[in-house]
Amino acid sequence: MELRSRNFKAGVTRSLANPHLRNALSNLRARMVSGRVASVAELDNFEQIRETAKQVRDDALRHLDFLLEEFERNAVARGARVHWAETPQDMNRIVLEIAQAAKVRKAIKSKSMLGEESGLNKYLQDAGVEVRETDLGEYIIEQSGDVPSHIIAPAIHRTKDEVSDLFQQRHGGPRKTDIAELTREAREKLRPHFLTADMGITGANFLIAETGTTMIVTNEGNGRMSTTMPRVHVAVAGIEKVLPTLEDVSFILRLLTRSATAQSISNYLSFTTGPKQPGDSDGPEEFHVVIVDSGRTRVLGSELRDALRCIRCGACMNHCPVYQNIGGHPYGWVYPGPIGSVLTPAYAGLENAPDLPNAATLCNQCGVVCPVKIPLPDLMRKLRERQFERKLRPWGERTGLRLWAWAAARPAVYAALTRIGVRLGRMLGGRDRLIRSLPGAGGGWTAERDLPAPSGKTFRELYAARKRD
């Protein structure tokens, strides 16, 4: 996916002016937030489970090298072919080589975040392989020439009305308004592709080391069709996705689906272990797993390591007050919201995403809902420190902060300056004690808000006067 994080502010302006987006996002807030609360309440020891889940993920990350080798051994023993890709480009090339070797003309794809990272669809299409997205959300995105705005619900920024219009325009025929009917219409369009595709491409929610299994969590059944119907199946997965045992996966799933969609379990869980075996009723003839580094090892050795625990549930964005108002597009890459504000700078470079770590109130709502306890605000703060050190923040901001700290560390200077400051503020406030407009950076505050004026004297002055009396 093309990186557009530099245009964050312009994207925000567009988002805030879009009434459709506002409607779509208010639904998200209503549904996802209250839904999760109810779903999590079904577990009487949720906090304990979270803590254990964190440890399970941390243990796996600590033994990544060992677990990946174990996975490869077991997957190969079951007839899968395992490929290793260092960069997103390597991954694209490997998938294309697999397609070419198997004479694949058409591929169906179920959602893969790595595929978004590497721009896999476009790469394959440019090389002459037709690719069809089969996830309903991804299908809407594909049909409208759009980009995803959420990791679980890629078309969350579209209202039902917009989808009705889009389908009518793309499919012809009468305009449908019922969600079930719209879904059926998309299914009918997709069915021929399922039957004619030579290759299925999926991501993987987890790799299970002890059995060499890849698994995906879906609600639409399209994933299962992608893993079983075409004669070749390719699963792409980041190295951080591996877990030791099936037991670990089933444990983590209790949190994943509840945090993601407020379900105690998703509609489908598809486990793939090797290609079709003698006696199997379905399954692909060839099964490939492409394991991708794409910056993960670097993050593993950095102060952002905790972010690799992420199980891609989307709860942090659903609960983020910023995301709830601007949607996913301004973040400008595959991962929006709080986790995106950490992963985008980590994978694509801090200099390419200057706003992301800063565009957060640090309210820590994300940190308290994250099922694997990633301290997202702390990680954003770390990135802010690196920005400050590398002088990636504007000169005025850095100087302002330095001046503030310089004065605040010198009580006498501070007293003299603030005496003047608060009196000036009091004057600016006028009769109703509201400052309506401030110059410079202060304009960021007063453009859409008044500033209640200071009362005219500092607490320290008044306190000293009281002591004298």
Add this chain to the structure above:
Amino acid sequence: MRVGLFVTCLVDLMRPSIGFAALQLLEDAGCEVIVPTTQTCCGQPGYNSGDRAAAQVLARKVLGEFKECDYVVIPSGSCSGMIKTHYPELLSDVPQARAEVEWLIARTWELTDFLANVLKLERVPGTFSGTVTYHDACSGLREMGVKSQPRALLDKVPGLQLKEMSTPEQCCGFGGTFSVKYGDISARICDQKCDDVVATGADALVLGDLGCMLNIEGRLRRRGDMRTRVLHVAEVLAGSKPDGG
């Protein structure tokens, strides 16, 4: 007991009445209150903006200012949270400060938490006639566990009726320098808070952090709401008149 009062830089500059209300509540309860006159800022603006060195200088200044106190009480969840949850990390590369940090965080309290759980206040001086709604500011709630304490205290104010808004724990969009750097997002987030407050029909919004107060009051006024008062919980509990109010 000797209680150090750290009023915070925002209270000092913008609304001293909150500092005096806190002072009165502590003195009425029999505390000997110490107010270091050199106090300025806890360092949070620098810390949250990546200027770690500046934040460290201010944090070490705070460490030196409350040495004679048994407790340090702060009328802000945000600044008390800064000390309690972030000083250890901020000063982790200054080993000689370790003992002082541990000493300070063990003694640091958010005001309502201190009133309710240490002083176990039975009565409060304030009175109020009307309904209020309470906003849970993020740091107080999620770093300091402040949720029931202000409500229990407000319950003791004669004449005051609490009417909860639908999502009191939702962030108001302040976020320190975020409110200036991304004023448009901040104001939009704040609109949801304003809607929620206004829907309760309360006469006043009460909360425990001045940053959020300035944000929400500023947005309410810009929207033309001159009716809903915005008060710090200390002012309500002490029954003091806010500056300019």
